[in-house]
Amino acid sequence: MDERSTDGPRRLLLVEDDGALAGMLVELFTAEGFTVDHAPDGYRGLHFALTRAYRLIVVDRGLPGLDGLDLVVRLRQRAVSARVLMLTALGGCADLVDGLDAGADDYLAKPFEVAELLARTRALSRRAIDQAEVIPLGAARLDMAQRGVQLPSGDFVSLSGREFALIRSLARRPRAVHSRTQLRSRVFEGADSESIVDTYVHYLRRKLGPGVVRTVHGLGYQIGAL
Missing domain, CATH: 3.40.50.2300 (Response regulator)
Structure with missing residues (x-):
């Protein structure tokens, strides 16, 4: 539950x-x-x-x-x-x-x-x-209270706790490139491997589309747009 x-x-x-x-x-x-x-x-x-x-x-x-x-x-x-x-x-x-x-x-x-x-x-x-309770993701919005994403179509996508923590961490510094090490420390403390970051990026892309998180090769991830 x-x-x-x-x-x-x-x-x-x-x-x-x-x-x-x-x-x-x-x-x-x-x-x-x-x-x-x-x-x-x-x-x-x-x-x-x-x-x-x-x-x-x-x-x-x-x-x-x-x-x-x-x-x-x-x-x-x-x-x-x-x-x-x-x-x-x-x-x-x-x-x-x-x-x-x-x-x-x-x-x-x-x-x-x-x-x-x-x-x-x-x-x-x-x-x-x-304090702002929504963060823009292009034409979509990250809803801080409801812990999900309001899509341009009007549909609302609920996120799990870790999915939400990951996208929020990226969206709060939209111009920054976040290394996998930084994201594991902030969002997945105690995880054995940085691969857990890649796993949850995959989950976000599957729910919200491939553009929601950008891969910056050799450096890490950056918030994208919907």
């Missing part, structure tokens, strides 16, 4: 290992109108963020398994575009810089005032709404 949600614009991911705090935050964010998913550690947070569409991700820095900074770095490497608010007990200037450099959009030190947390959440939500 495909776990990806089509309710991305109203969905929030909370990655927090403190059960009592997480329970309180889930209630607060739900009252703000979000559908909230809770992950108690970094690896489960990574899984949720890569398989479902979120408007906001709220991440504790000190997480078991996968640290919050590392989690955000991996999300940005894989072109996850949700706004990220990092919560942390470390409130120094250097810690703030580390969080923002990792890819977080905002940073809030614990203990925090609930009113400030919710105000920051609303501000990030407004910025997320303003």
